[in-house]
Amino acid sequence: MNIDIRMAHLFSALNEDQVRQVMESSHIGTFKDGESLFETGDEANRFFLVIGGQIKLFRVSSNGDQKIIDIIQPGNTFAEALMFMEHPIYPVSAEALGPAKIISFDNRRFLQILSGSIDVCFRIMGTMSQRLRGLIKEIDDLTLQSATTRLCAMLLHRMEDVGQDHFTLPAAKGVLAARLSMKPETFSRILQNLSTKDILRTKSNEIQVLDENLLRSLAHLESIYGLEPEKPCALKGQSIPIDLN
Amino acid sequence: MNIDIRMAHLFSALNEDQVRQVMESSHIGTFKDGESLFETGDEANRFFLVIGGQIKLFRVSSNGDQKIIDIIQPGNTFAEALMFMEHPIYPVSAEALGPAKIISFDNRRFLQILSGSIDVCFRIMGTMSQRLRGLIKEIDDLTLQSATTRLCAMLLHRMEDVGQDHFTLPAAKGVLAARLSMKPETFSRILQNLSTKDILRTKSNEIQVLDENLLRSLAHLESIYGLEPEKPCALKGQSIPIDLN
DNA sequence: GTTATGCCTTGATCTTTGTCAAACAGAAAA
DNA sequence: TTTTCTGTTTGACAAAGATCAAGGCATAAC
Numbered sequence A, B: 001m002n003i004d005i006r007m008a009h010l011f012s013a014l015n016e017d018q019v020r021q022v023m024e025s026s027h028i029g030t031f032k033d034g035e036s037l038f039e040t041g042d043e044a045n046r047f048f049l050v051i052g053g054q055i056k057l058f059r060v061s062s063n064g065d066q067k068i069i070d071i072i073q074p075g076n077t078f079a080e081a082l083m084f085m086e087h088p089i090y091p092v093s094a095e096a097l098g099p100a101k102i103i104s105f106d107n108r109r110f111l112q113i114l115s116g117s118i119d120v121c122f123r124i125m126g127t128m129s130q131r132l133r134g135l136i137k138e139i140d141d142l143t144l145q146s147a148t149t150r151l152c153a154m155l156l157h158r159m160e161d162v163g164q165d166h167f168t169l170p171a172a173k174g175v176l177a178a179r180l181s182m183k184p185e186t187f188s189r190i191l192q193n194l195s196t197k198d199i200l201r202t203k204s205n206e207i208q209v210l211d212e213n214l215l216r217s218l219a220h221l222e223s224i225y226g227l228e229p230e231k232p233c234a235l236k237g238q239s240i241p242i243d244l245n
Numbered sequence C: 001g002t003t004a005t006g007c008c009t010t011g012a013t014c015t016t017t018g019t020c021a022a023a024c025a026g027a028a029a030a
Numbered sequence D: 001t002t003t004t005c006t007g008t009t010t011g012a013c014a015a016a017g018a019t020c021a022a023g024g025c026a027t028a029a030c
Helices: A016-024 A107-114 A118-144 A147-162 A173-179 A184-196 A212-218 B016-024 B107-114 B118-144 B147-162 B173-179 B184-196 B212-218
Strands: A027-031 A036-038 A046-060 A066-072 A093-106 A166-168 A200-203 A206-209 B027-031 B036-038 B046-060 B066-072 B093-106 B166-168 B200-203 B206-209
Touching: A016 A107, A027 A046, A046 A107, A046 B118, A066 A173, A066 B118, A093 A107, A107 A118, A118 A147, A118 B046, A118 B066, A118 B118, A147 A166, A147 A184, A147 A206, A147 A212, A173 A184, A184 A200, B016 B107, B027 B046, B046 B107, B066 B173, B093 B107, B107 B118, B118 B147, B147 B166, B147 B184, B147 B206, B147 B212, B173 B184, B184 B200
Parallel strands: none
Antiparallel strands: A027 A093, A036 A093, A046 A066, A046 A093, A166 A206, A200 A206, B027 B093, B036 B093, B046 B066, B046 B093, B166 B206, B200 B206
């Protein structure tokens, strides 16, 4: 297995020996589309690193609707914050979005390593701090913004990520709709509406943005605060080069 | 000043000397109702501990609406997660809800102490983990639930806190409405609706619950996962008695 | 090629919540 | 006591999304 887990920010401060220790308690697994890693309410003894594919984190309401909390991309960890709880329980369910490759780690083992490395602690705190910020932003979006605003903001982010005004949607439309807390029908109607206003053109999952400025104003992105995620800071003077093997 | 900051979970693992160090960088202040501590987008060099009164954390949308993210009660810290960012910026605004007494602390100084104490790090991670959980729950509420559901859940929580079916609302109705992401008018109408259904009786800010079961079913509280916040765990075998002076 | 399957779109309608405006109530100030 | 202020309630109405039902369109299976 020639994967260096230090590609993940969480592990980047570990030395060779610590990596070995962590890996001892790890399991690698492949998951088919829709296969479940864990469910809301399960006991949380392990956390995860996505190697390939995407993982959908979601909650289900009593009437069967699901709200996607996050879609985890390769190189990122999730559920690691839970290890600091006394009786950790997953607050979300997780399943593969398409085929995915995942490594899982034992919480207890990792806590032991943590207790010997302040630097790793600092990194984790940085990561958690970022997530907190992201979630606050999310609440903001959900309450202060309309469905159109949310969709436009998502398109703009995607556009900036790719660096082109022409791009492919990062997931199926139905999935994106759930991520943005709206029904597929609403998603569809908004896209259609943007098309008739010549703000963009769509062809299946391909998007071509025609009027970026209009799109931007619809997304209310003139707001005061920065939207880009902050980089967490490590202990100053202790930056450790990331070994990618 | 005879306040022992170790009443706050965040500081509970500090020894005498560390407390002294932290206090050196602290400022104590009193705030009048509505007075601002900081605004969304301000540089975040300090974090805070509420000694008395309540602090409202909120965001404002472009049209002037405000969404209350949290109401911080005495004994609790806030904005401490930001200190792990490189260029920390408050993601919310904070102001006093009624007269309040606050201590603020310098981030850098606290980070220095942190770098010498794994146990304090663990506590912070525990706190942050709890907050993450709380925010996920919040997103859940906002998207999966209706306004009525949210209000009923809030009433039930309050009722369980107090331990009686008769209690006072913890803040002005308008404030609670904002906290629950609805307009005061909607809040009012829902309460009135619950009254006509004989589920509860209201007299200004006093609530008398008549039919707990019905209220509970309206709040959809039969869900699988526990709603009570988890206690974060400290490093095992290192519990430190909390000195309340 | 034909059929099935899953996803997406479209239209009609309904529900929930927000908006605006006015009335009201209680507490504090004059 | 009267006035004023602020917060709450109420009603009529508008708007955003959800829901339900049907149709379209692709890709994979037969």
